[in-house]
Amino acid sequence: MLETLPQAIVTGVLLGGLYAIIGIGMSLIFGIMKLTNIAHGDIMILGTFLTMHITQSLTGNPIIGLLLTIAIMLAFAFAIQNFLINKVITKGAEPALLVTFGLSIIISNALFLVFGANTHTIPSTLVTTNLIRTAHVSVSMMYAVSFIVAVAVIVALSLVMNRTSFGRAIRAASSDTVMSELLGINTKHMYIFAMMLTVVTASIAGMLVGMTFPFYPTTGTQYLIIAFGVVVIGGMGSLLGTLVGGIILGLAQLVGANLIGATYQQLIGFIVLLVILAVRPQGLLSKAARK
Amino acid sequence: MNNIIEISGLNVMHGDLRALADVSMNIESGKIVSIIGANGAGKSTLLNTIMGVHAPAAGAIRFEGRDITKMRTSKIASLGLAMTPEGSRVFADMSVMENLLMGAYLPGAKKAKAGQLEKVYDMFPVLKEKSAQLASFLSGGQRQMLSIARAIMMNPKVIICDEISLGLAPVIIHDIYAKVKELNAEGITFLLVEQEIKRSLRHADYSYVMVKGRVVMEGKSSGLSREAVSDAYFGINQFA
Ligand SMILES: Nc1ncnc2c1ncn2[C@@H]1O[C@H](COP(=O)(O)OP(=O)(O)OP(=O)(O)O)[C@@H](O)[C@H]1O
Numbered sequence: 186m187l188e189t190l191p192q193a194i195v196t197g198v199l200l201g202g203l204y205a206i207i208g209i210g211m212s213l214i215f216g217i218m219k220l221t222n223i224a225h226g227d228i229m230i231l232g233t234f235l236t237m238h239i240t241q242s243l244t245g246n247p248i249i250g251l252l253l254t255i256a257i258m259l260a261f262a263f264a265i266q267n268f269l270i271n272k273v274i275t276k277g278a279e280p281a282l283l284v285t286f287g288l289s290i291i292i293s294n295a296l297f298l299v300f301g302a303n304t305h306t307i308p309s310t311l312v313t314t315n316l317i318r319t320a321h322v323s324v325s326m327m328y329a330v331s332f333i334v335a336v337a338v339i340v341a342l343s344l345v346m347n348r349t350s351f352g353r354a355i356r357a358a359s360s361d362t363v364m365s366e367l368l369g370i371n372t373k374h375m376y377i378f379a380m381m382l383t384v385v386t387a388s389i390a391g392m393l394v395g396m397t398f399p400f401y402p403t404t405g406t407q408y409l410i411i412a413f414g415v416v417v418i419g420g421m422g423s424l425l426g427t428l429v430g431g432i433i434l435g436l437a438q439l440v441g442a443n444l445i446g447a448t449y450q451q452l453i454g455f456i457v458l459l460v461i462l463a464v465r466p467q468g469l470l471s472k473a474a475r476k
Numbered sequence: 477m478n479n480i481i482e483i484s485g486l487n488v489m490h491g492d493l494r495a496l497a498d499v500s501m502n503i504e505s506g507k508i509v510s511i512i513g514a515n516g517a518g519k520s521t522l523l524n525t526i527m528g529v530h531a532p533a534a535g536a537i538r539f540e541g542r543d544i545t546k547m548r549t550s551k552i553a554s555l556g557l558a559m560t561p562e563g564s565r566v567f568a569d570m571s572v573m574e575n576l577l578m579g580a581y582l583p584g585a586k587k588a589k590a591g592q593l594e595k596v597y598d599m600f601p602v603l604k605e606k607s608a609q610l611a612s613f614l615s616g617g618q619r620q621m622l623s624i625a626r627a628i629m630m631n632p633k634v635i636i637c638d639e640i641s642l643g644l645a646p647v648i649i650h651d652i653y654a655k656v657k658e659l660n661a662e663g664i665t666f667l668l669v670e671q672e673i674k675r676s677l678r679h680a681d682y683s684y685v686m687v688k689g690r691v692v693m694e695g696k697s698s699g700l701s702r703e704a705v706s707d708a709y710f711g712i713n714q715f716a
């Protein structure tokens with residue numbers, strides 16, 4: 186097993202990138218609205234199905250499929266935030282949480298009605314290509330691309346959040362809604378923008394996931410748990426923490442599987458999650474931890 | 477007389493508690509107006525209601541003749557009303573500079589940003605010194621200065637201050653009131669909440685005294701005696 190350990194570490198880190206981009210939208214929503222978005226995994230898988238469907242029906246180019254998916258998802262984000270979540274978010278966290286729970290069920294059932302229970306994939310040559318191949322380690326192009334895209338998305342989001350007036354306004358709205366309103370920031374609009382940012386990242390994650398793993402209408406829950414793990418390990422609302430959280434979860438799963446056995450992969454990931462929760466409940470890189 | 481803010485028959489409930497009862501006020505443009513009252517008199521409730529943070533059960537608020545009673549807070553702010561709320565509420569996890577830039581969020585203020593920034597740095601040199609530091613590292617007085625500076629960055633017509641002097645050393649209070657006078661001379665109307673009678677009468681053109689959610693006395697500060705205000709303030713002599 187020791188000879189396969191380097192491979193497990195490399196794959197774990199790269200998979201962690203994919204986990205990070207899966208979790209980043211959940212982290213944004215939590216950081217900005219203090220809302221645990223139960224529908225996050227289903228929203229992502231909705232993006233996966235849309236990208237698959239549009240790619241198949243149009244040119245066969247998944248990038249065009251992704252761009253059109255993002256356009257649709259932006260409208261969807263506006264609708265659910267403006268007409269559902271914003272209506273209840275001022276009444277505390279629980280009603281909004283229930284709304285996302287309802288959304289989760291509606292999305293997975295709608296996907297089931299339209300696409301059936303079959304397992305699907307988004308075909309991509311990245312999966313069968315290797316970036317590096319040596320005697321001990323090979324790096325799949327798909328995993329490498331996911332990792333690079335994840336880092337790029339996180340860097341881009343950090344720049345938006347820290348360097349632009351729009352990003353500052355979102356941060357302000359998340360830390361003090363009343364004060365933000367007094368400064369002329371419509372916090373409900375900020376929530377809509379935050380949800381839009383979230384679905385953009387979820388659509389990108391959804392495409393990468395759909396190329397890497399098979400998916401079906403109820404796969405969303407599985408990714409909700411991964412997103413939750415990433416966000417909890419990294420620290421709620423911390424962008425860099427999301428990357429760290431993803432990598433820790435990916436490493437824990439693959440190195441654990443390597444040392445103990447592949448059947449325990451998921452379990453080991455969540456044991457690490459629980460240990461971190463017990464030792465550092467605020468997450469590794471949360472804002473609360475820095476103060 | 478040109479009233480920039482007109483409040484009539486305002487009633488505000490906090491649950492079962494009537495926090496404001498039939499409050500009417502006229503804030504004259506270009507003046508410094510102060511509201512005096514003890515703890516719990518309803519001063520903050522009044523300011524928050526003007527800004528749309530609380531919804532009144534009855535009554536109306538007009539700004540430059542326009543009804544703003546049911547307007548969203550961010551919209552009211554965009555009309556030219558800035559508020560420094562109780563306890564300054566600076567963004568602790570942002571730098572001093574970022575806090576100031578938050579004041580210049582609205583399009584109108586964004587255009588005037590460079591000039592306003594220079595102006596507030598001139599007024600409060602300490603903020604320039606600490607511009608890159610997180611606001612959480614500021615002292616109480618510096619936070620109040622930042623809160624006022626942030627309001628100035630909005631380039632507003634009116635600045636509403638909720639107890640800017642609370643808990644500050646007399647030297648700093650003196651300094652802050654000097655800035656208020658300066659800004660007022662440039663044409664900004666001030667609505668201030670004060671707990672201290674003497675200070676209020678000294679700095680304001682016009683004063684209101686509130687007791688238990690009601691206005692019990694009002695008048696030009698020069699025409700109000702400290703004793704009369706004090707009696708009203710402590711509820712000895714109810715004028716309502
Ligand atoms: N959000 C709230 N919910 C319930 N009651 C409130 C709320 N805010 C204020 N009150 C009550 O309303 C009354 C007026 O409060 P308010 O804060 O307006 O007074 P204030 O004059 O600003 O007092 P202070 O000088 O202490 O700031 C008080 O009795 C207070 O306890």
Ligand SMILES: [Mg+2]
Pocket residue numbers: 519520521562638
């Ligand atoms: Mg108060």
